[in-house]
Amino acid sequence: MIEEDKQNPGIEELVEEDLDLEESLNELADKGIAAVADAQEPDKVSSEPVQVQVTEESEVSPKLAELMSEVTAIKQQLEERNSQYTRLYADFDNFRKRTERDKEEQEERNSAKILKKFLPVVDDFERAQSQIKPKTDAEAVIHNSYQSVYKQLVKCLKEAGVVRMLSVGEEFDPNYHEAISQEPTNEFEEGAVMDELRPGYLLGERVLRHAMVRVAVADEAPAPTPTASESQGSDRSDASANEDS
Numbered sequence: 001m002i003e004e005d006k007q008n009p010g011i012e013e014l015v016e017e018d019l020d021l022e023e024s025l026n027e028l029a030d031k032g033i034a035a036v037a038d039a040q041e042p043d044k045v046s047s048e049p050v051q052v053q054v055t056e057e058s059e060v061s062p063k064l065a066e067l068m069s070e071v072t073a074i075k076q077q078l079e080e081r082n083s084q085y086t087r088l089y090a091d092f093d094n095f096r097k098r099t100e101r102d103k104e105e106q107e108e109r110n111s112a113k114i115l116k117k118f119l120p121v122v123d124d125f126e127r128a129q130s131q132i133k134p135k136t137d138a139e140a141v142i143h144n145s146y147q148s149v150y151k152q153l154v155k156c157l158k159e160a161g162v163v164r165m166l167s168v169g170e171e172f173d174p175n176y177h178e179a180i181s182q183e184p185t186n187e188f189e190e191g192a193v194m195d196e197l198r199p200g201y202l203l204g205e206r207v208l209r210h211a212m213v214r215v216a217v218a219d220e221a222p223a224p225t226p227t228a229s230e231s232q233g234s235d236r237s238d239a240s241a242n243e244d245s
Contacts, residue, residue, distance in 0.1 A: 112203050115162055118153065119201060119209055125150035165200040167193045167211045176200060178210040188216035 129147065134140040165176060170193050172179060180197060188194045193213045200211030 116208055161203055163202045165211050167196045167213055172215045177213045179215050182215045182217045184219040185216045186219050190218045192216050
């Protein structure tokens with residue numbers, strides 16, 4: 001906090017002015033007390049004329065009023081300085097919090113930008129895992145070696161906060177999914193994700209990459225096939241029509 005105050009000379013100036021005003025206020029208060037004590041002190045010589053006492057009281061009263069006026073003015077200045085100090089400190093505190101928040105957001109954006117570059121590598125590992133089937137022991141050794149690298153990479157991404165989306169069967173959401181096509185089906189409800197072509201990932205609450213998906217639509221019912229009786233009746237109608245003609 002001391003370093004922050006050094007960086008803000010306005011705060012130091014207000015503090016010094018507050019100290020000066022407090023000292024002036026204390027001095028005026030001491031003078032006022034002394035003046036009141038002198039006014040209330042009994043006359044040492046009772047034989048002095050009454051006119052002298054009235055003169056002394058008339059001289060003390062304006063002096064006391066002047067001191068009280070100065071005290072009031074200094075109090076008002078002190079309150080104004082305290083108000084300025086409070087506003088300045090609040091503005092600086094808000095600036096500090098806003099700076100810290102902007103710094104955290106910038107760090108998150110930088111982390112997301114770097115982690116996103118590793119996702120295509122993960123995709124390549126997963127494609128190789130699904131397509132390559134080792135047939136010999138040597139191929140199995142190579143397969144297991146690069147799969148261990150894949151597992152280590154996935155572990156590092158998970159520790160960094162990267163989470164894979166679960167899209168299949170979920171309702172399509174443009175905030176998380178990127179629709180490639182729509183296909184009619186009876187296996188999924190209309191508007192649900194029926195297939196995932198490329199997985200999506202999250203970094204905390206931030207979408208690191210949208211999932212590339214296919215969306216299900218309602219399957220249109222085929223036209224009803226006519227029964228044997230309906231087809232025979234149709235044939236008879238056509239025959240009678242030809243005879244009449």
